[in-house]
Amino acid sequence: MARPTLYVAITNHGFGHVARTTALVNAIRRQVPDLLPLIVTTAPYWLLQANLEGEFIHRPRALDLGVVQADSLQMDLAATRAKLLELQAAAPELIRAEADFIQQNRAQLVLADIPPLAVAIAHAARVPCWMASNFGWDFIYRSFGEPFLEIADWVSDLYSGCDRLFQLPFAEPLRAFPHKEAVGLTGAEPRFExxxxxxxxxxxxxxxxxxxxxxxxxxxxxxxxxxxxxxxxxxxxxxxxxxxxxxxxxxxxxxxxxxxxxxxxxxxxxxxxxxxxxxxxxxxxxxxxxxxxxxxxxxxxxxxxxxxxxxxxxxxxxxxxxxxxxxxxxAAPQPPLDPTPLDLNGNSTIAAAVAYYLNQHNYYS
Structure with missing residues (x-):
């Protein structure tokens, strides 16, 4: 048996996706102590190091774009569309290169939040692609109107091949995904008293x-x-x-x-x-x-x-x-409109599913 290896694809849009995905990786490692995560993102190494517990390999590759922004609120849609078209053109070679990387490193599963190309990469490498998110980029791009509709359709088509989506709370309909299961909130834990x-x-x-x-x-x-x-x-x-x-x-x-x-x-x-x-x-x-x-x-x-x-x-x-x-x-904050408490255990639910899969499918010798 080889070491359980997980290819983790993180969207290149702000730091929030890194924080929530690395929290998942930490939860998975608690159930699979010898896990080797392959973290694929252009987020800076220092950010990954600050959030991840234990050893990991950082592969700085941009598998998606998100939205081009000047700051956390101001978007540049023209630049976003231009860069998405560049990504589409580069996609075949990117898929081949990443599929080769997965096979060379004997990763058994792709876990993504939530680059659309991760699905094509996983299937080219002949492993499943699981995703965890409350939204898809097709939902975002479709809202930008006609200039983005073909791109949104391309993204939806990629997502339609996702083998399993862990649907987080605060979610949009996620219509492109055929296999959805609702889970609780994910997130990092404080490290200090x-x-x-x-x-x-x-x-x-x-x-x-x-x-x-x-x-x-x-x-x-x-x-x-x-x-x-x-x-x-x-x-x-x-x-x-x-x-x-x-x-x-x-x-x-x-x-x-x-x-x-x-x-x-x-x-x-x-x-x-x-x-x-x-x-x-x-x-x-x-x-x-x-x-x-x-x-x-x-x-x-x-x-x-x-x-x-x-x-x-x-x-x-x-x-x-x-x-x-x-x-x-x-003024005092307003109370929640729905008194039903949210499930707070998304990390452990997803981690248990990934751990079970890795333990069942760690078939490389």
């Missing part, structure tokens, strides 16, 4: 007046940091390297070997853009979320509706966030 981390960071403000500002790996231009001066007895945390240094109630956490999920338990509220990873981790940890709407991105309204249904929340207009007042901080 809250009291120990609070002391290490020198935080003295109570939790209910401690706020995490998090807008993903692309950050966000024009965050109105001056607004923080109106809250001198509050503590704000950020991972934004471009945030100002001269605000006494703003603590920059970049470069401290911490992740947003590590500091969430210290906070009474999170201010964020719509994002599955942030929402899921906040729900799993019970931290209320104040979120900006993002109606120009098809996943945004779906995520916001899910947050409203299942978690304590505040839904902010752009004026409420960028207007420089932030009166919403002085």
């Amino acid at each position: 809250p009291d120990v981390l609070r002391q290490r960071l020198g935080l003295t403000v109570p939790r209910d007046r401690t706020v995490l500002l998090t807008f993903g790996g692309l950050s966000l231009q024009a965050i109105p940091y001056e607004t923080l001066k109106a809250f001198p007895d509050w503590q704000f945390l950020t991972f934004d390297s471009s945030a100002p240094e001269d605000l006494p109630n703003l603590l920059k956490l970049c470069g401290r070997q911490l992740r947003p999920v590590d500091v969430m338990p210290l906070c009474g509220r999170i201010i964020s853009k719509p994002g599955y990873g942030t929402y899921a981790e906040a729900c799993r940890l019970g931290v209320p979320v104040a979120t900006i709407r993002r109606d120009d991105f098809a996943e945004g309204p779906v995520l916001v509706a899910g947050l409203q249904a299942h978690h304590y929340h505040q839904i902010l207009s752009h004026e409420e966030f960028f207007g420089g007042h932030w009166d919403f901080l002085r």
